[in-house]
Amino acid sequence: MSDIAAPRSSSRARNLKGGGRNRSGQTNFELYSWLFMRLSGLALVVLVLGHLFTNLMLGDGINGLDFAFVAGKWASPLWQVWDLLMLWLAMLHGTNGMRTIINDYAEKDQTRFWLKALLLTASIVIVVLGTLVIFTFDPCLDPHSTLSVCQ
Amino acid sequence: MPSKPAGTLYRGREGMWSWVAHRITGVGIFFFLLVHVLDTALVRVSPEAYNEVIGTYKNPIVGLMEVGLVGAILFHAFNGIRLILVDFWAKGPRNQRKLMIGVGVVWVVLFVPFVARHLTHVFGG
Ligand code: HEM
Numbered sequence: 200m201s202d203i204a205a206p207r208s209s210s211r212a213r214n215l216k217g218g219g220r221n222r223s224g225q226t227n228f229e230l231y232s233w234l235f236m237r238l239s240g241l242a243l244v245v246l247v248l249g250h251l252f253t254n255l256m257l258g259d260g261i262n263g264l265d266f267a268f269v270a271g272k273w274a275s276p277l278w279q280v281w282d283l284l285m286l287w288l289a290m291l292h293g294t295n296g297m298r299t300i301i302n303d304y305a306e307k308d309q310t311r312f313w314l315k316a317l318l319l320t321a322s323i324v325i326v327v328l329g330t331l332v333i334f335t336f337d338p339c340l341d342p343h344s345t346l347s348v349c350q
Numbered sequence: 351m352p353s354k355p356a357g358t359l360y361r362g363r364e365g366m367w368s369w370v371a372h373r374i375t376g377v378g379i380f381f382f383l384l385v386h387v388l389d390t391a392l393v394r395v396s397p398e399a400y401n402e403v404i405g406t407y408k409n410p411i412v413g414l415m416e417v418g419l420v421g422a423i424l425f426h427a428f429n430g431i432r433l434i435l436v437d438f439w440a441k442g443p444r445n446q447r448k449l450m451i452g453v454g455v456v457w458v459v460l461f462v463p464f465v466a467r468h469l470t471h472v473f474g475g
Contacts, residue, residue: 237437240430248427251420256464260471261416264404266397269390286387293380300373321384329387332394341397 232295239292246285270338270346279333286329294322364450372429375422382419413472417465424460428453 220226253272255261272278297318305311339349392400406412432449436442442449 237434240427240434244427244431247423251423255416255420255471256467260468261408261413262471266393266400269393269400289383293376293383296376297380300377325384325387328391332387332391336393340394344397 236292236295239288242288243285243292246281246288249281250285267346269336270348273333273336274338274348283330283333286333287326290322290326290329294318365446368429368432368450368453372426372433375426378422379419379426408472410472413469416472417468420464420468421457421461424457424464425453428456 254264273282298315301311301314301318305314338344338346389400389403392403432453435449436446
């Protein structure tokens with residue numbers, strides 16, 4: 200009697216339904232990533248250009264930037280939310296873009312792995328740090344502060 | 351995939367150069383952002399630490415680098431919108447050239463006034 204393996208199609212078909220995978224057995228991750236680059240890009244146009252305009256064009260522009268300027272901006276929940284969204288979207292968008300570039304140019308599996316590990320580590324550190332800074336910012340950190348909010 | 355592609359006669363036109371520029375500006379902006387979050391994080395250290403580091407940026411050399419950064423961001427942003435239109439707008443692919451010209455026009459219209467005002471701040475004291 201020859202042993203012929205049972206056709207696998209039925210069990211694969213079952214996997215297809217529940218596993219979040221497409222016909223070729225892959226997830227749709229790259230599709231969502233492609234879509235995310237476009238959606239986050241649109242949001243970033245407003246967030247980044249608005250950020251550049253208020254910080255560099257209004258008032259004294261670059262000469263007006265100092266601790267008091269940051270304290271003034273983050274006294275408003277609008278700018279806190281703005282900066283938080285900008286941080287997360289720009290970092291996710293930028294990290295995902297860098298991932299694409301690593302995939303394109305690093306040909307050895309090992310090189311790709313380590314570059315992506317480095318990228319992921321750097322990105323997590325920056326996003327966590329930035330988020331903590333926005334949430335724990337204290338304009339009156341300096342006890343001798345002369346800022347009006349601290350009087 | 352051959353590890354070293356043989357020399358090619360292919361020289362892309364605008365499409366390839368805009369892709370190269372999109373990639374280079376994207377990488378540049380990403381590395382700037384890493385540094386920018388780190389310097390802004392100094393507001394959690396002390397007002398003096400923050401003001402001191404931001405103060406070192408207030409010179410003509412960094413001022414010119416900021417002009418380059420904003421030019422790169424404006425290009426990446428509007429070229430990105432062009433890519434989105436080509437992908438999602440039914441008439442996008444047919445209007446490739448017009449979209450490309452549009453990116454150039456919007457870039458100039460926003461960049462020139464920016465440079466004028468920013469350099470006034472940088473050099474005007
Ligand atoms: C200002 C609004 C922005 C828009 C409209 C935008 C748009 C886009 C789009 C549509 C792509 C995908 C290109 C593709 O799939 O072929 C992309 C790629 C990329 N973006 Fe952005 N982006 C913006 C901001 C940023 C920022 C702030 C960063 C950095 C943190 C960034 C870094 C990148 C990188 C590294 C890539 C990958 C480039 C490549 O694969 O060649 N972008 N951008």
